[in-house]
Structure formats: structure tokens, C-alpha cells
Amino acid sequence: MSLDSERLQKLTDRKKLILKAVIEAHIETGEPVGSKLLTTNKQIMLSSATIRNEMAELEEMGYLEQPHTSAGRIPSEKGYRFYVDTLMEDYQLTASELSLLNSLLSGRLSAMDKIVEKASSVMAALTNYTSLAIRPRPKKVVILRFKTLLLGDYDFLLIMITSSSVVNTKNIRTHQPVDARQLELLEAALNRFMCGVDINDITLPMIMQMEIAAGRAAPLVNFVIKCVYDFVSELNDEIDFDGVNRLLQYPEYSDDMELLRDMLRLFERKEDIINIVAGGRRDATNIYIGSENRVDEMKSSTIVFKTIMARGRPVGAIGVIGPCRMDYPKVVTTLEYLTGHLSDIASENVAARLPLPGDGGTDNNEK
Amino acid sequence: MSLDSERLQKLTDRKKLILKAVIEAHIETGEPVGSKLLTTNKQIMLSSATIRNEMAELEEMGYLEQPHTSAGRIPSEKGYRFYVDTLMEDYQLTASELSLLNSLLSGRLSAMDKIVEKASSVMAALTNYTSLAIRPRPKKVVILRFKTLLLGDYDFLLIMITSSSVVNTKNIRTHQPVDARQLELLEAALNRFMCGVDINDITLPMIMQMEIAAGRAAPLVNFVIKCVYDFVSELNDEIDFDGVNRLLQYPEYSDDMELLRDMLRLFERKEDIINIVAGGRRDATNIYIGSENRVDEMKSSTIVFKTIMARGRPVGAIGVIGPCRMDYPKVVTTLEYLTGHLSDIASENVAARLPLPGDGGTDNNEK
DNA sequence: ATTAGCACTTGAAGCTCAAGAGTGCTAATG
DNA sequence: CATTAGCACTCTTGAGCTTCAAGTGCTAAT
Numbered sequence: 001m002s003l004d005s006e007r008l009q010k011l012t013d014r015k016k017l018i019l020k021a022v023i024e025a026h027i028e029t030g031e032p033v034g035s036k037l038l039t040t041n042k043q044i045m046l047s048s049a050t051i052r053n054e055m056a057e058l059e060e061m062g063y064l065e066q067p068h069t070s071a072g073r074i075p076s077e078k079g080y081r082f083y084v085d086t087l088m089e090d091y092q093l094t095a096s097e098l099s100l101l102n103s104l105l106s107g108r109l110s111a112m113d114k115i116v117e118k119a120s121s122v123m124a125a126l127t128n129y130t131s132l133a134i135r136p137r138p139k140k141v142v143i144l145r146f147k148t149l150l151l152g153d154y155d156f157l158l159i160m161i162t163s164s165s166v167v168n169t170k171n172i173r174t175h176q177p178v179d180a181r182q183l184e185l186l187e188a189a190l191n192r193f194m195c196g197v198d199i200n201d202i203t204l205p206m207i208m209q210m211e212i213a214a215g216r217a218a219p220l221v222n223f224v225i226k227c228v229y230d231f232v233s234e235l236n237d238e239i240d241f242d243g244v245n246r247l248l249q250y251p252e253y254s255d256d257m258e259l260l261r262d263m264l265r266l267f268e269r270k271e272d273i274i275n276i277v278a279g280g281r282r283d284a285t286n287i288y289i290g291s292e293n294r295v296d297e298m299k300s301s302t303i304v305f306k307t308i309m310a311r312g313r314p315v316g317a318i319g320v321i322g323p324c325r326m327d328y329p330k331v332v333t334t335l336e337y338l339t340g341h342l343s344d345i346a347s348e349n350v351a352a353r354l355p356l357p358g359d360g361g362t363d364n365n366e367k
Numbered sequence: 368m369s370l371d372s373e374r375l376q377k378l379t380d381r382k383k384l385i386l387k388a389v390i391e392a393h394i395e396t397g398e399p400v401g402s403k404l405l406t407t408n409k410q411i412m413l414s415s416a417t418i419r420n421e422m423a424e425l426e427e428m429g430y431l432e433q434p435h436t437s438a439g440r441i442p443s444e445k446g447y448r449f450y451v452d453t454l455m456e457d458y459q460l461t462a463s464e465l466s467l468l469n470s471l472l473s474g475r476l477s478a479m480d481k482i483v484e485k486a487s488s489v490m491a492a493l494t495n496y497t498s499l500a501i502r503p504r505p506k507k508v509v510i511l512r513f514k515t516l517l518l519g520d521y522d523f524l525l526i527m528i529t530s531s532s533v534v535n536t537k538n539i540r541t542h543q544p545v546d547a548r549q550l551e552l553l554e555a556a557l558n559r560f561m562c563g564v565d566i567n568d569i570t571l572p573m574i575m576q577m578e579i580a581a582g583r584a585a586p587l588v589n590f591v592i593k594c595v596y597d598f599v600s601e602l603n604d605e606i607d608f609d610g611v612n613r614l615l616q617y618p619e620y621s622d623d624m625e626l627l628r629d630m631l632r633l634f635e636r637k638e639d640i641i642n643i644v645a646g647g648r649r650d651a652t653n654i655y656i657g658s659e660n661r662v663d664e665m666k667s668s669t670i671v672f673k674t675i676m677a678r679g680r681p682v683g684a685i686g687v688i689g690p691c692r693m694d695y696p697k698v699v700t701t702l703e704y705l706t707g708h709l710s711d712i713a714s715e716n717v718a719a720r721l722p723l724p725g726d727g728g729t730d731n732n733e734k
Numbered sequence: 735a736t737t738a739g740c741a742c743t744t745g746a747a748g749c750t751c752a753a754g755a756g757t758g759c760t761a762a763t764g
Numbered sequence: 765c766a767t768t769a770g771c772a773c774t775c776t777t778g779a780g781c782t783t784c785a786a787g788t789g790c791t792a793a794t
Contacts, residue, residue, distance in 0.1 A: 034756050047768050052757065070756050070775040147516055149526065157534060159516065159526065167524060169536045245631035254624050257615055264612035401787050414737050419788065437744040437787050 011061075011082075017043060018054050019063055020087045023075045027325050030251060032072035077290045077324065080302075084287055084328050091329035093337065097126055101334070105341045112346055116308065116316035117240060119338050124243030127331050129322035130267075131242045132305065134277055136314050137235040138164040141199045143228075146190040148183040156183055158227055162199075170227045174220070182217040189213035190224060199232050237274050241267045241321075252300065252323040262297040263321075272297070277317050282307045285332055290324045302326045306339040310346035378428075378449075384410060385421050386430055387454045390442045394692050397618060399439035444657045444691065447669075451654055451695050458696035460704065464493055468701070472708045479713055483675065483683035484607060486705050491610030494698050496689035497634075498609045499672065501644055503681050504602040505531040508566045513557040513591075515550040523550055525594055529566075537594045541587070549584040556580040557591060566599050604641050608634050608688075619667065619690040629664040630688075639664070644684050649674045652699055657691045669693045673706040677713035 011019070021041050025033045035048040035055060044051065055073050058064045063079040066072075075083070093101070104122050113135050120133030142163040149157040151171070156178055160168045189210045194202070207225055211218040244267060247253040253260045266272055272295045280286035285306045291299050304326070305319025318339065320331055378386070388408050392400045402415040402422060411418065422440050425431045430446040433439075442450070460468070471489050480502045487500030509530040516524040518538070523545055527535045556577045561569070574592055578585040611634060614620040620627045633639055639662045647653035652673045658666050671693070672686025685706065687698055 032756090036756075048756095049758095049768050049770090050766085053767090056758075066757090068775060069758095070754095070773085072756065149514055151528065157526070157528070159524070159536065161518065161524070167536050167538055169526065169534050171534055242635065244635060245628045248624055248628045248631070257621050261612045261615045264615070268609065268611060399787090403787075415787095416737050416739090416789095417735085420736090423789075433788090435744060436789095437742085437785095439787065 011063075014046075015054055015058060016087060018051060019058055019075075019079060020083065022055070022058075022064060022073055023079060023083045023087070026074055027327055030325060032067055032074050034072035037072070075325075077292070080289045080324055080328075081292075084289070088329050088332075091327075091333040093333060097334070100126065101337060101341075105338075105345065112310075112315055115342065115345070116318060117242075119342060120240065120318045121242045123318055123320055123334060123338065124246065126334050127320055127322075127327065128243075128246050128249065129320040129326065129331070130244050130247055131318065131320045132273065132277075133240050133242070134274065134305075134317040135238045136316065137237055139235070141232060141235065143194045143197055143199060145195060146187055146224075148187045150178065150180050150183055153177045158224060160228065160231065168227075168231045170230075172223055172227070174223070176219065178217075178220070182220065185214050186217040186220050186224070189217070189221065199228060202228070237278065239270050239274050239277075247322070250323050250325075252325065259300060263301065266295070266297045273303070273321075276303060277305050277319065280305060280307070280317075282309060282314055285336060286319075287328070287332075300324065304328070304331050304335060306335050308339050308342045308346060310343060315346050316342075378430075381413075382421055382425060383454060385418060386425055386442075386446060387450065389422070389425075389431060389440055390446060390450045390454070393441055394694055397692060399434055399441050401439035404439070442692075444659070447656045447691055447695075448659075451656070455696050455699075458694075458700040460700060464701070467493065468704060468708075472705075472712065479677075479682055482709065482712070483685060484609075486709060487607065487685045488609045490685055490687055490701060490705065491613065493701050494687055494689075494694065495610075495613050495616065496687040496693065496698070497611050497614055498685065498687045499640065499644075500607050500609070501641065501672075501684040502605045503683065504604055506602070508599060508602065510561045510564055510566060510595075512562060513554055515554045517545065517547050517550055520544045525591060527595065527598065535594075535598045537597075539590055539594065541590070543586065545584075545587070549587065552581050553584040553587050553591070556584070556588065566595055569595070604645065606637050606641050606644075614689070617690050617692075619692065626667060630668065633662070633664045640670070640688075643670060644672050644686065647672060647674070647684075649676060649681055652703060653686075654695070654699075667691065671695070671698050671702060673702050675706050675709045675713060677710060682713050683709075 018038065021038050021044060022033045025037060035051040038044055038051050039046070039048050046054075055064060058079075059066060059073060062076055063082060064073040065076045065079075067074060100122060104118060116133045116135055120131040124131035140163075143160065144163060145161040147159040147161070149159065151157055154175070154177060155171065155173050158170045158172055160170075162168065192213060193206055193210050197206075202225065207221060211221045214221050244264070247260065247263060253263065276288065276293065276295060276298070277286075285304065287302065287304045288298070289302045293299065293301070293303065298321075300323070301321055302324045303319060303321045305317055307314045308316045308318070319335065320326075385405065388405050388411060389400045392404060402418040405411055405418050406413070406415050413421075422431060425446075426433060426440060429443055430449060431440040432443045432446075434441060467489060471485060483500045483502055487498040491498035507530075510527065511530060512528040514526040514528070516526065518524055521542070521544060522538065522540050525537045525539055527537075529535065559580060560573050560577050564573075569592065574588060578588045581588050611631070614627065614630060620630065643655065643660065643662060643665070644653075652671065654669065654671045655665070656669045660666065660668070660670065665688075667690070668688055669691045670686060670688045672684055674681045675683045675685070686702065687693075
């Protein structure tokens with residue numbers, strides 16, 4: 001009937017108000033929300049009976065669910081999604097939260113990796129969820145220059161300067177003595193054939209050419225190639241979690257050992273979550289609620305994350321993982337505050353010479 | 368009475384046999400062990416009544432405990448301690464366990480840090496407890512040589528070669544242009560005053576002397592000193608845990624959220640466990656049972672660990688953490704097998720040139 | 735010295751029952 | 765005609781109770 005279809009098509013303002021109230025109450029308490037509780041809400045000037053009717057329709061429309069007949073309602077994933085997309089309001093950071101955030105942001109700048117990790121830890125502390133920090137590694141690396149340095153009769157240092165501002169050094173020990181002249185030959189051969197080459201494009205003919213060019217140093221070429229491959233194989237995005245123990249605050253996890261174990265495994269495997277984050281948008285706050293996650297173990301959890309950009313390139317990402325019943329306003333506000341300011345800081349770092357002592361611009365090669 | 372004191376002084380062989388049986392049964396099942404169960408043990412040819420009497424005395428002596436009157440007995444910490452010290456027998460590794468261990472040990476050798484981490488993961492898989500891997504960092508670092516490398520108008524690379532086979536490189540960005548001549552001056556000044564110096568012994572006068580010696584490159588000296596200090600401050604022992612989720616297999620943890628949370632926090636803090644391991648003996652398998660741990664959160668857990676030594680110096684440590692009711696024979700055997708072989712491998716690596724391609728001897732500077 | 739036998743203790747599991755929370759429906763109301 | 769008061773109904777939760785099984789300590793017999 002046209003009445004039904006109309007009724008179930010679009011949310012009236014009153015329905016939105018009630019849905020919002022249900023969700024926020026549930027997020028706070030974790031309990032199903034009944035009609036009676038909502039009558040205490042100042043915004044809703046309705047009797048419990050009217051609210052009951054509205055909630056029944058909201059359930060019919062798929063925004064709410066009932067754990068069992070005599071319980072209140074809890075939000076469905078669709079409910080959370082709608083809340084996140086259109087209902088929720090900005091959270092106002094408290095003075096103490098702001099001061100914690102700013103003490104992180106105004107602190108001594110060191111390597112970006114460290115900042116990202118620290119930011120994730122602040123995130124966990126402020127939101128009370130498990131936080132994550134990702135430091136991305138470029139998948140395309142071009143060799144810019146090789147440099148060698150003799151350390152001893154059997155040892156030399158190989159320095160590889162690549163695009164992506166990463167420098168790799170490797171301490172190589174040989175089983176034949178090496179001398180300075182040999183290293184010169186090696187260096188020359190490497191620089192002649194490998195400069196500007198993508199690491200993944202190294203071919204066997206190139207290696208053979210280099211061995212010829214290296215002359216007496218030919219046996220060393222293989223060592224170097226091996227180092228190069230080791231280097232790329234280490235270039236996986238790195239992820240770290242902070243505040244894993246905080247999951248236990250939420251009955252969603254502490255009452256469900258299986259789920260908890262799944263989460264711990266997920267955190268140890270790392271891979272799945274890296275993939276989730278890698279698949280996200282770079283220009284927005286990503287929120288995946290429950291089964292919106294393709295990963296099975298995340299089916300009853302929510303992940304919220306955002307990429308930190310510096311001059312158009314991602315330099316990291318932070319986020320939180322917790323129950324679907326998550327304090328979205330607070331999480332999103334905190335996350336955007338942090339990533340916004342970190343993006344600015346990182347951009348300045350890369351863009352211009354800072355009029356500070358060089359620490360702001362240093363960038364070491366630790367992985 | 369003399370009879371009592373005699374009775375309670377030393378364990379008869381029969382008491383030892385019963386104690387051992389109780390402990391092993393409890394380790395396996397996690398349940399309190401009753402006298403009846405022990406009559407099924409082929410080694411013990413006694414009636415349940417006799418066993419009861421013996422168990423009562425073992426309890427009086429402090430080796431066993433009774434959760435409540437009508438339950439069987441569980442081992443006390445003193446009981447576990449005695450078991451570990453004198454009762455337990457060697458565990459025989461199964462063929463599949465051996466093959467897993469050996470596939471790790473005979474695999475391609477790469478950086479020691481990686482091997483230790485992998486070993487820890489194997490440890491977790493074989494024993495079903497949470498495992499830990501520690502890579503120690505030397506606290507005394509002596510500078511051997513500095514080397515610089517010009518990268519661009521505003522960038523240069525600082526290479527610091529230190530004792531302890533660690534090379535540190537730092538990509539420094541300046542706010543004033545630098546040229547090759549300046550770097551030469553810098554390098555000469557650094558090498559003249561800092562070679563052979565312990566990093567912790569750098570004094571202000573030395574810095575001032577260097578600035579004078581560096582001439583036009585004086586402003587760069589401060590950058591370098593800062594890098595040096597950053598470098599030492601990063602030299603903390605590193606620890607990683609594997610198989611944290613395995614704790615949930617044991618009711619000791621899965622039935623006690625508080626304890627579980629304490630453990631997760633411990634794993635995130637890292638510090639406490641690093642300290643425990645740092646305080647252990649280097650030449651033995653260390654076993655700390657329950658309250659033998661000074662750390663409060665470990666009061667109901669056991670940690671077993673052993674250091675991997677290469678030519679007299681520790682190059683890492685691995686171990687496991689689990690309930691006091693731990694399969695000590697299996698853990699100890701596996702741990703000693705691994706650390707023994709790893710020590711050999713590491714010693715060879717450092718000691719002699721291997722007749723292999725250089726990979727066995729490479730040693731990169733990733734932290 | 736060992737063991738069979740037995741009374742006793744205690745926790746775990748299952749069962750019932752009342753309380754409480756929340757619903758949906760109906761009829762009354764402004 | 766939207767809203768609401770009222771009420772019967774459903775379902776979970778927890779307390780109290782009983783029963784059951786496991787295991788003990790003690791005593792008396794071997």
C-alpha cells in the first residue's frame with residue numbers, strides 16, 4: 001500500500017531524532033535501549049508508547065534490531081552507517097584532550113615514523129580503543145647512487161641511495177680479501193649500469209654486464225645484487241598496534257573468547273589490517289563497520305583510519321579498532337585533528353628548509 | 368616430635384614419584400589431581416588411601432595445595448620449583464618437531480635479528496605458549512670512524528661506524544647550502560676528535576674544539592652531535608612477542624580478564640619483561656615461576672628464557688611466557704635445542720669467513 | 735605399613751520461581 | 765487522527781534450592 005511504502009521510505013525528522021538517541025545511548029552503555037529511557041531525553045517530548053511505535057518502524061526499516069522480544073533495541077549496522085553518514089555531530093575536544101594532543105604536536109620533531117607511532121599511542125589513550133599506526137613503504141624504488149667504503153680486509157660498507165628518501169647501508173663481509181681498488185671498480189660498475197633503474201627491473205644481462213665492467217671486482221657484484229633484493233623484500237608497510245588491552249574493557253570482546261582470540265591473531269598477522277588500510281581512500285576518514293570489512297575476523301568490529309599526507313604522498317596512517325558500538329564522533333574528531341596537523345607538519349618538513357636546527361629535516365634510514 | 372621432623376624433612380622416593388605424577392597430570396589437564404586418578408599410573412602401585420596419606424604430607428610440606436576441601440591437589444610454586452630442579456626428565460622431541468626446528472636452523476641465514484625473531488615464532492608454534500625474542504643493544508658504543516657523502520645542495524649523508532658492528536647512517540638536511548669542501552672539513556674534524564671515543568664520554572670542550580677545527584663547517588658540528596645522541600638513545604634492547612593469542616587457550620587466562628589484561632599490558636609496556644630477561648643468567652636456562660618474578664603482573668605466570676651467545680657475547684634471547692602449569696620438559700628441551708644451535712651459528716658467523724657466498728656474513732645496520 | 739570402607743565436605747550443574755524490563759496492542763483522549 | 769495510558773504478554777536474569785559427583789580424612793581391618 002502506498003501508505004506503507006511512504007512510511008518505510010524516508011526517515012522523518014522525528015525518526016532520525018529517535019534513531020540518534022538510541023544509537024548514542026547504546027554507544028554509551030552497551031545495553032539495549034528501551035522506549036522508557038528515551039523519554040528522559042530532553043529533545044524527545046513524546047510518550048514511551050509513541051516512541052515504541054517509531055522504534056518498531058525503525059526496526060522494520062532495518063535501522064534497529066531486537067536481541068529478543070523483551071529487550072530494548074540496538075542499532076543494526078545499517079543504523080550505525082546512517083548515523084555515521086548523516087546523523088552524528090562534531091565532538092568537542094575537552095581542554096585536557098586538546099592539551100594532550102597539542103603536547104604531542106608541538107613536541108620536538110623527530111623522524112616521521114616515530115611521530116606516527118606516538119600519535120597512535122595518543123589516539124589509543126584518548127579514545128580507549130586499540131589504535132594502529134602504519135608507516136607505508138614505497139613499492140617502486142629507483143636506485144640513485146651506490147657508494148662503498150672499505151672497513152677492513154674482509155669488510156666493506158655498501159651504501160645505496162634510492163628514491164623515496166630511504167638510504168640503505170649494508171655491512172658486507174667477504175671470504176676473499178678486498179682492497180680499495182676493487183671497491184672503486186665495483187662502485188663504478190654499479191653506478192654505470194644501475195643508476196636510475198627501478199629495483200624490480202634488474203635483469204640478468206645487466207648483472208652480467210656489470211660483472212664484466214667490474215673486472216677484478218666481479219665476484220662482489222653478486223653480493224651487492226643480493227643486498228639489493230634483501231632491501232626491497234624488507235620494504236613492506238609496517239604496522240603497530242597500541243592499547244590492545246583496551247579491547248577487554250568492552251563486553252563485546254571480554255565475553256567472547258573466540259572473538260578476542262580472532263582479534264589478537266589479526267593483530268599478530270598484521271597483513272589483513274594492512275590490506276584494509278591500503279584499500280582505503282587517502283583523502284577521507286575511512287570507517288568500516290562490521291561486515292563492511294571483507295576480513296572475516298573483523299565482522300563484528302569497526303575500524304576507523306585516516307592517511308597522513310605530505311605534499312600529495314602518504315607518509316603514514318593512524319586509526320582505531322573497536323566494537324561497532326564505537327564513539328564515532330570522538331574518534332573521528334580526534335583522528336582528523338591529529339592527521340590534519342600531522343599532515344601539515346610533515347608537509348613543511350619535506351617542503352621547505354626549516355629555520356630551525358636541522359633536526360626537523362633529518363631523516364634516518366632505520367626501517 | 369622427631370618422627371614428624373623426620374617425616375617432613377626430606378622427600379622419600381615414593382613421595383617424589385607421587386609429586387611428579389601429580390604435577391605432570393596437572394600440567395596436562397589443568398584440573399586438580401585426586402588420589403584415584405594416580406592409581407591408574409603404572410609406576411605407582413599403591414591404593415588410593417596410601418596415596419591420599421602421602422599427598423596430605425606433601426601438602427603439609429608445602430609442595431601441594433588444595434583449592435578446597437573436596438578437590439584434588441594442585442602443585443604449589445614450591446612444588447613446581449622442585450619439579451623443575453630435580454624431578455623432570457628430558458623431553459624427546461618428535462620427528463615433526465625436529466624437522467620444524469631444523470628447517471629453521473638450516474634455512475638461508477640472514478641477519479641475526481631476523482633469525483632470533485623467527486626462532487621465537489617457532490618456539491610459540493611448538494610449545495603453544497606466548498614466545499618472546501629479545502635483540503640486545505650494546506650500552507657502550509665507541510665511535511670508530513665518520514664518513515660523509517654529499518647528496519645535494521642541502522643534503523648530505525652522515526655515516527657513523529661504531530664498535531658493536533652497528534653502522535648508523537643519517538640523512539641530514541641543512542638550511543644552508545653545503546658543499547664538498549665543507550664536508551671534508553667536517554669529516555676531518557670529527558675523525559680527529561671523536562675516533563675511539565665512547566659516545567657517552569663526549570664533552571662540551573670536545574665539541575668546541577671540533578667546531579674550531581671544522582672552520583667553515585662549524586655549524587654542521589651540532590647537527591652531527593645531535594645525530595650521535597639520537598643514535599644512542601635508540602639503542603634500547605628490543606623485544607617482540609609472538610603467539611600472544613595462545614594465552615587464551617589456558618583457563619588461567621581466559622577465565623580471568625584482569626590477569627589477561629595485565630599480561631597484554633605487560634606485553635605492550637615491554638620494559639618489565641626486558642628487565643626480567645636482562646637480569647637473568649647468560650649461561651643457563653632461566654625459569655621464573657609465579658611470584659619468583661618481581662613484577663607483580665607476572666605473579667601467576669611463568670617465564671622461561673635463554674640467551675643466545677656468540678663468542679662470549681649475547682646476541683639475543685628467546686623464551687616463552689605462560690601459566691605456571693607449563694610443560695616444562697618440552698619448553699626447556701625445545702629452548703635449549705634452539706638456543707644451542709643458534710649460538711653455534713652465530714659464533715661461526717662472527718668467527719670465521721664462511722666458505723659460502725657472503726650472505727652468511729652480511730650484517731646490516733637496520734635497528 | 736597398607737588398604738578397604740565410610741561419613742563428610744564442597745563445588746558444579748540443573749531446576750524452579752519471582753522480579754523486572756520491555757514490548758505490542760487496544761481503547762481512550764484532546 | 766496523532767498521541768497516549770493501560771495492560772497482558774514475553775523473555776532474561778538472578779537467587780535459592782536440590783542433587784550429584786568427586787575427593788577427602790579417619791578408623792578399623794588386614
